[in-house]
Amino acid sequence: xxxxxxxxxxxxxxxxxxxxxxxxxxxxxxxxxxxxxxxxxxxxxxxxxxxxxxxxxxxxxxxxxxxxxxxxxxxxxxxxxxxxxxxxxxxxxxxxxxxxxxxxxxxxxxxxxxxxxxxxxxxxxxxxxxxxxxxxxxxxxxxxxxxxxxxxxxxxxxxxxxxxxxxxxxxxxxxxxxxxxxxxxxxxxxxxxxxxxxxxxxxxxxxxxxxxxxxxxxxxxxxxxxxxxxxxxxxxxxxxxxxxxxxxxxxxxxxxxxxx
Amino acid sequence: xxxxxxxxxxxxxxxxxxxxxxxxxxxxxxxxxxxxxxxxxxxxxxxxxxxxxxxxxxxxxxxxxxxxxxxxxxxxxxxxxxxxxxxxxxxxxxxxxxxxxxxxxxxxxxxxxxxxxxxxxxxxxxxxxxxxxxxxxxxxxxxxxxxxxxxxxxxxxxxxxxxxxxxxxxxxxxxxxxxxxxxxxxxxxxxxxxxxxxxxxxxxxxxxxxxxxxxxxxxxxxxxxxxxxxxxxxxxxxxxxxxxxxxxxxxxxxxxxxxx
Numbered sequence: 085x086x087x088x089x090x091x092x093x094x095x096x097x098x099x100x101x102x103x104x105x106x107x108x109x110x111x112x113x114x115x116x117x118x119x120x121x122x123x124x125x126x127x128x129x130x131x132x133x134x135x136x137x138x139x140x141x142x143x144x145x146x147x148x149x150x151x152x153x154x155x156x157x158x159x160x161x162x163x164x165x166x167x168x169x170x171x172x173x174x175x176x177x178x179x180x181x182x183x184x185x186x187x188x189x190x191x192x193x194x195x196x197x198x199x200x201x202x203x204x205x206x207x208x209x210x211x212x213x214x215x216x217x218x219x220x221x222x223x224x225x226x227x228x229x230x231x232x233x234x235x236x237x238x239x240x241x242x243x244x245x246x247x248x249x250x251x252x253x254x255x256x257x258x259x260x261x262x263x264x265x266x267x268x269x270x271x272x273x274x275x276x277x278x279x280x281x282x283x284x285x286x287x288x289x290x291x292x293x294x295x296x297x298x299x300x301x302x303x304x305x306x307x308x309x310x311x312x313x314x315x316x317x318x319x320x321x322x323x324x325x326x327x328x329x330x331x332x333x334x335x336x337x338x339x340x341x342x343x344x
Numbered sequence: 345x346x347x348x349x350x351x352x353x354x355x356x357x358x359x360x361x362x363x364x365x366x367x368x369x370x371x372x373x374x375x376x377x378x379x380x381x382x383x384x385x386x387x388x389x390x391x392x393x394x395x396x397x398x399x400x401x402x403x404x405x406x407x408x409x410x411x412x413x414x415x416x417x418x419x420x421x422x423x424x425x426x427x428x429x430x431x432x433x434x435x436x437x438x439x440x441x442x443x444x445x446x447x448x449x450x451x452x453x454x455x456x457x458x459x460x461x462x463x464x465x466x467x468x469x470x471x472x473x474x475x476x477x478x479x480x481x482x483x484x485x486x487x488x489x490x491x492x493x494x495x496x497x498x499x500x501x502x503x504x505x506x507x508x509x510x511x512x513x514x515x516x517x518x519x520x521x522x523x524x525x526x527x528x529x530x531x532x533x534x535x536x537x538x539x540x541x542x543x544x545x546x547x548x549x550x551x552x553x554x555x556x557x558x559x560x561x562x563x564x565x566x567x568x569x570x571x572x573x574x575x576x577x578x579x580x581x582x583x584x585x586x587x588x589x590x591x592x593x594x595x596x597x598x599x600x601x602x603x604x
Contacts, residue, residue: 262569265541266529273526281525283543283569290602292569309522309543309552312572342550 089165091172094139095333098146099175101137102168104161111139113331114259114294117284117313118212119143120330120337121257121298126151128207131249133189133242134158137165138182140210145178147333151208152181156201158188189213190241201249208255209246213238239264243271247301256299262292269307272297278305282337284313296337310341349425351432354399355593358406359435362428363397364421371399373591374519374554377544377573378472379403380590380597381517381558386411388467391509393449393502394418397425398442400470405438407593411468412441416461418448449473450501461509468515469506473498499524503531507561516559522552529557529567537563542597544573556597570601 088105094116101111119140122130127150132141135155145153155170157163163186170179187199189211197203239260246256256276260268262283272279276299284294296313315327322328329335348365354376361371379400382390387410392401395415405413415430417423423446430439447459449471457463499520506516516536520528522543532539536559544554556573575587582588589595 262541263566265525265567265569266533266539269526269529270533273530279526281522283572285571289571289600291571295569306523307525309525309555311545311549311551312543340549 089168091174094143095146098333099142099178100169100172101139101142102165102172103137104165111136113315113327114212115139116143116331116333117294117296117337118210118257118259119147119333120335121210121296122148122151122208122255122336123338124148124336126208128152129154129205130208130210131156131201131206131246133209133211133246134213135166136162136212138169140212141182142169142175142178143333144210145181147336152183154183154185154206156185156187156189158186160186189245192244196245196248201245203248204251204254206250206254208257209250210257211242211246212259213242239268239271243268243275247275250301252302254301256297256301258297259294260297262295265295268295268297272299276301277303277307279307281307281309282311282313283309285315287316287318288314289318298337313337349428351434354403355406358593359402359438360429360432361397361399361402362425362432364425371396373575373587374472375399376403376591376593377554377556377597378470378517378519379407379593380595381470381556382408382411382468382515382596383598384408384596386468388412389414389465390468390470391416391461391466391506393469393471393506394473395426396422396472398429400472401442402429402435402438403593404470405441407596412443414443414445414466416445416447416449418446420446449505451505456505456508461505463508464511464514466510466514468517469510470517471502471506472519473502499527499531503528503535507535510561512562514561516557516561518557519554520557522555525555528555532557532559536561537567538565539567541567541569542571542573543569544575546574547576547578548574549578558597573597 090103090105092101122144126148130144130151130153132153133156135141135157138155141153141155144151155166157166166184170182185200191199278300280298282296283292285292314324350363350365352361382404386408390404390411390413392413393416395401395417398415401413401415404411415426417426426444430442445460451459538560540558542556543552545552
């Protein structure tokens with residue numbers, strides 16, 4: 085059975101993604117915002133946990149010419165597209181700095197080491213956990229107390245891996261739904277500090293649809309809530325200038341923001 | 345020794361506060377924003393925990409003509425001003441709906457009941473915990489692991505009392521520093537749900553200086569991050585229109601906000 089695929093252009097033509105049309109997670113603005121957590125001019129090794137076809141990771145490569153990225157994905161279906169994306173001639177130059185690891189982010193200990201995710205081996209970890217996949221859907225099971233604990237375990241397991249593979253003082257960036265904030269902050273506690281929360285709003289007058297949380301391993305710095313990212317004006321679907329520049333890889337999320 | 349005091353007008357002349365000039369916490373925009381957590385047209389009993397001279401409680405009375413407020417304060421020094429505020433002829437009308445309880449918010453069990461803070465006896469609790477007082481200052485002791493636990497206990501003890509005294513499905517509103525968000529969400533977990541977080545920014549481009557967190561006792565509704573409250577434009581010290589209306593008791597924090 086063949087799967088229909090599309091080739092989508094990002095960063096105003098600086099890279100493309102080969103993605104399935106119907107099944108699997110299709111990348112868009114979420115991945116571009118996540119990639120924008122990595123500071124401008126960043127040099128070092130980035131792990132993109134749950135990379136899908138590679139959108140966030142390639143967006144980092146495109147904006148940060150001295151970064152290399154390891155794309156970590158467990159789904160064989162999505163990995164087939166990650167491979168096509170990296171092999172696409174359009175991406176030949178930036179993908180010299182990319183590699184793929186087929187592994188489950190929730191692996192621990194020796195199993196994780198065997199998967200070539202060595203302890204303290206990355207300078208920055210980005211992650212877009214599968215909050216749109218069944219595990220986080222509000223099914224009746226998730227409402228039950230016992231199942232709730234399982235649902236709650238998602239960020240705990242992903243952040244445990246992030247803590248293990250990033251070096252001390254290394255960075256973390258994740259994108260999630262605002263409804264997960266308690267679980268995320270609880271899982272970060274004692275592992276990462278210097279937490280920076282950026283609420284992402286579709287429009288100024290609507291509730292936030294995503295949060296970006298950035299942090300530093302073993303830091304004891306204070307948690308901050310930084311200026312919001314607002315995607316659209318009160319009318320129409322065009323991005324506001326800052327959102328447009330972030331979507332196109334011209335700015336990091338921190339450009340122009342006072343970090344105290 | 346006499347203490348210099350001032351009489352400060354709030355809500356465009358609808359009430360006044362008698363406050364010490366030099367010692368103790370002086371009320372301002374924080375208390376007005378906190379009061380704005382109580383929905384417009386609210387009817388019922390409100391407890392203002394750590395009320396100081398009464399600023400937030402009186403702001404609720406001024407905007408919600410069918411609310412009554414119990415001001416809970418432990419400091420004899422501040423209580424002397426709470427009493428003067430309630431006795432001031434200027435406040436005669438709204439203060440018919442106010443009473444004072446001299447009690448420590450951290451009391452538990454029988455001691456709390458004896459202080460006339462009965463279980464499930466309020467419809468809404470507001471609190472401005474003493475985050476500017478020594479317990480929350482980042483002293484070297486607070487940095488130590490053991491002392492850190494003590495410092496962390498502030499919201500835990502205050503929210504334990506809030507949970508006890510508010511009725512099931514009753515409301516909560518608090519104002520705090522963004523740096524306390526992990527501690528607050530952890531203390532709310534299992535006690536309050538339907539959490540609504542509103543980041544308060546001094547200006548659009550600066551980090552948040554306060555968070556408002558509202559919640560409902562025993563609710564299982566999802567946590568939301570609502571549109572930010574931005575106090576000032578990029579230049580000057582005048583309040584933006586929405587902040588001005590909240591400061592003057594013309595709007596609640598929820599007016600005009602889509603709550604899904």
